[in-house]
């Protein structure tokens with residue numbers, strides 16, 4: 001008996017995760033159909049994807065491109081909408097079984113919440129959603145009986161290690177970090193690096209924002225907070241270990257001292273496919289790991305003195321409340337400013353630190369508190385960027 005196909009809504013289909021998810025779906029056309037595609041800037045790619053996958057609905061977040069996309073897709077009987085509100089609406093369609101949340105940054109929060117409230121299963125790539133509002137999002141997921149299937153490779157690794165262990169408590173987890181392109185460098189070096197260097201990740205090809213976050217170790221900081229919420233952990237149960245080869249994707253240590261790790265070549269298609277296909281492991285032709293190519297797997301301590309972002313993320317997590325939301329918003333502004341050559345690499349941490357010190361603390365925020373915190377932090381972060389701008 002053949003199983004019914006899973007209908008997927010891909011939010012952020014034109015991005016790095018989105019396009020790789022479509023590769024997975026193309027290779028598993030008997031298991032999945034694409035019901036919704038959404039993009040922001042790259043209208044031509046969105047149109048091309050829609051022509052190939054023939055979804056029910058397409059949303060272009062950038063409203064100025066609506067007419068262009070609509071004209072292109074009208075003859076193909078594909079519905080077209082524009083704007084972020086529309087994304088939050090289309091995820092609720094009855095025909096959608098699962099939503100892949102692969103929009104980057106805070107912009108993905110609202111649609112993910114809308115999908116959870118509509119009781120859609122979630123494959124979660126958008127880690128910022130859990131960093132900003134982890135308590136609210138996980139509580140909603142519980143209330144609506146929705147599973148959050150991690151797409152982030154480290155969290156997918158933990159999730160895979162936990163299969164068959166649901167009743168066994170976790171003692172701690174180790175999130176592995178590649179260390180990024182500047183591993184081992186000192187502050188004097190980092191002060192001079194340009195975006196072109198930071199955008200060259202040794203092991204992964206990803207969108208610009210997460211690539212910068214990986215170079216600054218903010219990505220690992222965001223992942224620590226993401227892990228706290230996904231696996232219901234206390235801050236002291238989460239550790240980070242630098243593993244430059246990116247083969248061990250993360251580890252779980254159980255209460256008997258036994259550790260499980262998940263390994264494989266660094267390829268996001270694997271965690272994407274695991275999240276979309278769960279609980280099945282679907283056959284794939286992804287390249288296989290060869291021990292002879294990796295005679296040594298090495299591990300080292302993360303340098304949180306030089307890469308202050310990781311320490312700031314741990315601080316924000318410990319403090320709780322709206323602090324991680326502040327951390328995220330400040331970082332989004334800082335990364336954008338770095339990508340526009342307005343501030344230096346190390347000054348990204350200055351922006352984040354200043355915002356964590358300045359923005360009013362809220363211990364038990366609700367949704368509107370998060371919206372306000374995000375807005376206020378962006379305003380302050382822009383001011384900090386302006387004050388730093390001329391000192392580069």
Ligand code: NAD
Pocket residue numbers: 011012013014015016017018038039040041042061084101102103104105107125126127128151152153204205206207208209210268
């Ligand atoms: P990306 O920049 O390549 O793609 C982002 C997607 O979101 C694009 O489709 C873009 O059009 C859309 N988008 C951007 N701004 C938007 C807005 N304001 N409104 C609506 N849509 C918008 O990013 P990515 O690398 O694919 O990352 C996506 C998410 O997945 C991020 O949260 C990232 O941290 C996470 N993630 C990515 C990787 C990776 O390998 N790329 C790995 C782990 C986790």
Ligand code: MG
Pocket residue numbers: 152153154223
């Ligand atoms: Mg990751």
